[in-house]
Structure formats: structure tokens, C-alpha cells
Amino acid sequence: MHKALVTMGAALLLTASPAAAxxxxxxxxxxxxxxxxxxxxxxxxxDSFELALDHLGRKMGGLPVEVIYEDDQQKPDVGKQxxxxxxxSDHVDFIVGYIWSNVLLASIKPAVDSKTFLITxxxxxxEIAGELCSPYIFSTSWQNDQTPQAMGLYMNxxxxxxxxxxxxxxxxxxxxxxxxxxxxxxxxxxxxxTTWPSQLDFSAELAKAKAANPDAIFVFYPGKAGVQxxxxxxxxxLKGKIPLYTAFTIDELSLPLQKDLALGVPGAxxxxxxxPNEANKRFVADFIKKYPGKKPSFYGAxxxxxxxxxxxxxxxxxxxxxxxEAVRKALERADFKSVRGKFRFGNNHIPIQDFYLQxxxxxxxxxxxxxxxxxIVKDSQDNFHDKCPMx
Amino acid sequence: xxxxxxxxxxxxxxxxxxxxxxxxxTLVFGIMDLVNLAHGSLxxxxxxxxxxxxxxxxxxxxxxxxALGATLLVGMAVEVVAMRRLYGRDHLDxxxxxxxxxxxxDEAVRLLWGPEGLSLPLPPWLNTAVQILxxxxxxxxxxxxxVVTLAVAAFLYVLVMRTRIGMLIRAGASNREMVGALGVNIxxxxxxxxxxxxxxxxxAGLMQAPILTVQIxxxxxxxxxxxxxxxxxxxxxxxxxxVAALFVGFIDTLGRAFFPDLxxxxxxxxxxxxxxxxxxxxxxxxxMAVVLVFxxxxxxxxGNK
Numbered sequence: 018m019h020k021a022l023v024t025m026g027a028a029l030l031l032t033a034s035p036a037a038a039x040x041x042x043x044x045x046x047x048x049x050x051x052x053x054x055x056x057x058x059x060x061x062x063x064d065s066f067e068l069a070l071d072h073l074g075r076k077m078g079g080l081p082v083e084v085i086y087e088d089d090q091q092k093p094d095v096g097k098q099x100x101x102x103x104x105x106s107d108h109v110d111f112i113v114g115y116i117w118s119n120v121l122l123a124s125i126k127p128a129v130d131s132k133t134f135l136i137t138x139x140x141x142x143x144e145i146a147g148e149l150c151s152p153y154i155f156s157t158s159w160q161n162d163q164t165p166q167a168m169g170l171y172m173n174x175x176x177x178x179x180x181x182x183x184x185x186x187x188x189x190x191x192x193x194x195x196x197x198x199x200x201x202x203x204x205x206x207x208x209x210x211t212t213w214p215s216q217l218d219f220s221a222e223l224a225k226a227k228a229a230n231p232d233a234i235f236v237f238y239p240g241k242a243g244v245q246x247x248x249x250x251x252x253x254x255l256k257g258k259i260p261l262y263t264a265f266t267i268d269e270l271s272l273p274l275q276k277d278l279a280l281g282v283p284g285a286x287x288x289x290x291x292x293p294n295e296a297n298k299r300f301v302a303d304f305i306k307k308y309p310g311k312k313p314s315f316y317g318a319x320x321x322x323x324x325x326x327x328x329x330x331x332x333x334x335x336x337x338x339x340x341x342e343a344v345r346k347a348l349e350r351a352d353f354k355s356v357r358g359k360f361r362f363g364n365n366h367i368p369i370q371d372f373y374l375q376x377x378x379x380x381x382x383x384x385x386x387x388x389x390x391x392x393i394v395k396d397s398q399d400n401f402h403d404k405c406p407m408x
Numbered sequence: 409x410x411x412x413x414x415x416x417x418x419x420x421x422x423x424x425x426x427x428x429x430x431x432x433x434t435l436v437f438g439i440m441d442l443v444n445l446a447h448g449s450l451x452x453x454x455x456x457x458x459x460x461x462x463x464x465x466x467x468x469x470x471x472x473x474x475a476l477g478a479t480l481l482v483g484m485a486v487e488v489v490a491m492r493r494l495y496g497r498d499h500l501d502x503x504x505x506x507x508x509x510x511x512x513x514d515e516a517v518r519l520l521w522g523p524e525g526l527s528l529p530l531p532p533w534l535n536t537a538v539q540i541l542x543x544x545x546x547x548x549x550x551x552x553x554x555v556v557t558l559a560v561a562a563f564l565y566v567l568v569m570r571t572r573i574g575m576l577i578r579a580g581a582s583n584r585e586m587v588g589a590l591g592v593n594i595x596x597x598x599x600x601x602x603x604x605x606x607x608x609x610x611x612a613g614l615m616q617a618p619i620l621t622v623q624i625x626x627x628x629x630x631x632x633x634x635x636x637x638x639x640x641x642x643x644x645x646x647x648x649x650x651v652a653a654l655f656v657g658f659i660d661t662l663g664r665a666f667f668p669d670l671x672x673x674x675x676x677x678x679x680x681x682x683x684x685x686x687x688x689x690x691x692x693x694x695x696m697a698v699v700l701v702f703x704x705x706x707x708x709x710x711g712n713k
Contacts, residue, residue, distance in 0.1 A: 054623045186685045212685040217620045220418040221665040228411040252547040254537020274527040
């Protein structure tokens, strides 16, 4: 009994001491998927984050930066475990990453409870924009509904009268389909959610879409599933018959496998590699230089922005990360050069930003590349910011 | 009506594809009494070989044929190098040993082909839909899968029921000791059966490749279904594997296709579309539970277990 008390006391001392000491480095935890079929995405995020650190001279506000990468295996329980570990045993100052909305939703509580700043570089479940918004949660991506909302608007412009929606059955999939439905003016003739991430054969869903005979099909399938969907869509003989509209289904990481199948399939996105601003030109050129044979993607751009956002805040508070209130205010100012041009936060810490129409083309070398066609919507803000108590 | 026909074809295609995997698994399990978790790795290898050979030769069909041969050889090599050490040992040893093989193959593939995965593009004549009945179009590639798997099923039937090797296989499935006592070269027979099972898994993998793309660990999800089929059909019975695979294929596809609509009649649309995918993926396991309650040996038990 006595021994146990001593151990507990020692443990308390141990956990208490780092907070008392002045910061000697900036510790960042990075949670993403680094194994399994979607590891390509996590690696791209890590590559971009590392590139940002190179650009920052590996220092933020004069302090050296230490990054601890953790693999969430695309599983919510593992993601939460890794987040807990980063907070409780590594005592990180910031946590970045999160591709998957369901993983993020499982991981926000430990971050908020411990007042550790969490910056999601991709996932944008509606909860964190609305009722679960927090002074400690920021996003350098979007709220899930926003990108498909832009696609809905584009379908209106194209005169689409009816659409069939297909997406995966998890937090982001449901948000995405709700997003299209909120801006699309025509009729939604059917909606299918598929088991995620295990179901890869979409024959039953495609057959139903075909039978419903809509003007268009909208899908959201991130990662490899996007490749599988496009192949099966072509094999079902739908290419050229029922046009496809997408969100997060075609990107630089899936394109090398999708090839011709992606030609002529429009997508909406807040970042495209050809955005004409200086920060982006530097990001894209240096990425290709540092990682030959690889391409920057929107996942990477958001991670790059996350690093720059953190650096701007650490610099603003002159490396004193103990004053959480000051750090939060500095983060809210978003005083950094984003690769998507202008960047500002709404009251709920979700960016207010433009969304573009992107298209796939073959460049002079015969490579498949994405390019910006037009701006679909300017200064889009998510629909949930009213529900967020922060003003 | 059109939809029903199409969904039935989807179910048939999926079921037949599962049959290829389950046939190899059930043969190996039934005759050698070996639990082979690495069966899914052979499925993955078939897909990787096909994507590589198709890119080299520029022909999908030629690539597929070469991949089939390559998986057969790999299967036989695995049997000689690794599986022989496991016969006659506890099932737990099999599970551990073959799980090790999964890790080995996944890592080997990562070293050889990289972590990104490959795609196996279809030739234009397979990448369209054909009219099968007036007004009903169906993916020509999925139709080709149905034709090929039916041909393989017929080949297996002839092999097992009408040839001398088949006689030995059947004899081995019902009484291994007796076959060995009668002077049959059991070692060679085992190598051949394992190679055949590997080739069937490889064929399933390479045929799935254009639909699902080629990636590390692609065999692990589908392996569970193959085991379910083996259990439902009765361990060691190819006929059982065929019947159970068709059951599973139909239940899975038709469940996904029509279950959400049924559920929507009872629940709100939002609740139904969320619950339906989860519930319909449970149907297969419900089927297995029901079969196990009434026929613990499986539908077509070979009788010696």
C-alpha cells in the first residue's frame, strides 16, 4: 500500500514536471494511416509535412521541431489509442493529421480534455464544425459537406435533373451525400451506402443506379476504393451513358491507377496543383524535387498548411506554448501563406475558402494530371458554424 | 425485373469466384488436414503476377495464363519448403505457420512491387457491357468470369470424379491412412493438390484484379468468406464448396441489393441506409450459424472428421 502511494506520487511528479519547464522544442504528434492499402495517403501527408519543416529550417519560433508519427491503421480504436499515447506519454504540444472522419471523431475527446491543440489536415466530420467544436480543434481542410456542396452547385449549372448517390457507410460518406443533397436542386432518385472499408465490389449498387436511370451519378470513394469504383463503373458499361460527378475520388495518388478511366470525370476540390500563388508554386516544385517520382496531393497540401499554421502561432507567442489562450488566438489569426492562396478561419476554426472544379488531362509527357477549370464557389463556409457556441 | 436478373448475375459471378478460392481451401483442408491461412496470399500473388505479365506481354489473356502457371509453381514450392513441415501437427501450429507465411508474402510483395499496388487494365472487348437479353446489358468482363469459372468447375468435376488422380483425391479425403497404406505416393499427391489449390486461388485473384485492383493484403478479407464457405459446404467436399459458394454469393449480393429497400419500409430512410449495409453483411454469418446448428458437419460432409 505504502509502496503504491510512493509510485503514484512519483508518477504525478513525472507528469507534472514537463509543464513547469519552459519549452525547449516544439513537439508535434502526427496521426495518419501508414500501413495497409491507404498508406499511400498517409505517406504523402508525411512527405508534405516534412517538406514544410524543411522550408521552415526545421525550426518554429526559434525552437527545434520534433515530430512523432503514429499509424492509425485506418481504425478508430487504434487512432484514439495513438492519440492518447501522444498526449499522455509524449506530451506533445500539437497533434496533426487524421485522414478519416471516424478516426478523428474517436480521437478528439482526449485532445480537448487535455487542452492539446489538434489540427485536422483532412477529416472534417460535421460534429467538429457544429456542436462538438472546440477552442482546441482547428482544421486546415474543410468540413466534409463543403466539397460535395460545390459539386451539387456544379451539377445544377450543368442542368442535371436527377442524380443517384453512392458512398461508403461511415461518418464522412454520410456527410458527403448530405452535402450534395443540400445544394443540388434536382431530384435524388436513390442513395446507396456501402460497408466501409471492406466492401470493394460495387456491382449491386451500380446495377441499382443503372436501373434508376438518373441523369448523373455522384460518388465519394477516397483512396483505392476510387480506383475500384471507376473500373467497375466502366465495366458496367455506364461510362458515356450516365455521367459521373465526384468528390475526393480522383486525386494525384489514385490517378496513376485510374488513368484513362478518370478522363472527363469532374471533381470539386479546394486545392489543385496548378493554383497560381507563390507558396503553392514553391510547394509543388520542391515536392517534386525532394521526392522524385511522387506527386503532391490535396492531402499533402493540407498537411503542409498545418505545419505552416503551427509555425505561425509558435512564432507569434515567441515559443511560449504554456499560455494556451495566446496560442489559440495566434492560431485563429492564421497568419501564414497558404498553398491555396488566401486562408481564414470561421468562428468554428474551419476555413472559409473557395472550391474549384478540377478535371483530368493528359500532359505533354503522356502523364495524367489534374488541372483547375474554374472556381465553383467563392468563400464557402460550412452549414454547421451556427451550431458552434464559439463566437 | 431487369434489375433482378442483373443482381442474380452479380450474385452468380461473385459466388463462382468464391468457389475458386474455397475449392482449393477445402481440398487442402479435407485431404491434408491442413488449415492454410496463406491461401489468400496465393490469391494476391495471382493478381500481382497477372498485372506484371500483362504489362510485359501487352496481352491480358497471355498475362493471365502465365500468372496461372506462376502461381501453380509458387504453390508447389511453398508446399515442398514450408507445408511439409506442418502435416500431422496441431491445427494451432498450422495457423501460426501459415500466418507467418501471410506476413512473409505481404512483405515480399512490398519489396518486389512497392506499397502502392498495381492496376490491371482490361482490353477494350472486356471493358464494356453486352446485351444478354433484350434490354438487359451486363458487364462483359463479369460474364467472362462466369464462363471461365463454370468451365473450371466442370474441369474439377471431371478431374475428381472421372480420373485416377481424382479417385486418389477422393480416397484421401475420406481416409488418408488407408491411401498411404495402399502404396500411393502421398507426398507427390499432396504437392500436386496444393499446387492445384494455389492455381485456383491465383485464378480467382487475377480475375478479381481488374475489378478490385491489385494491392497488398487483398486476400485477407475474402479469405474469411472462403473459410465460411468451406465450413458451410463441409470440409473436403468440392460439391459442398460449389453449393455453399453460390449460396454466399447470392445472399451477399441480393442482400445488399434488396435488403435496404425492405428495411426502408419499416424504418426512416436515413436509419435504413445506415443500418442496411451493416445488417446485410451479417446475413452470410447468420447462414453459417443456421447451417452449423442443423448440420454441424456442413452440407456435404465427407464423413471422416
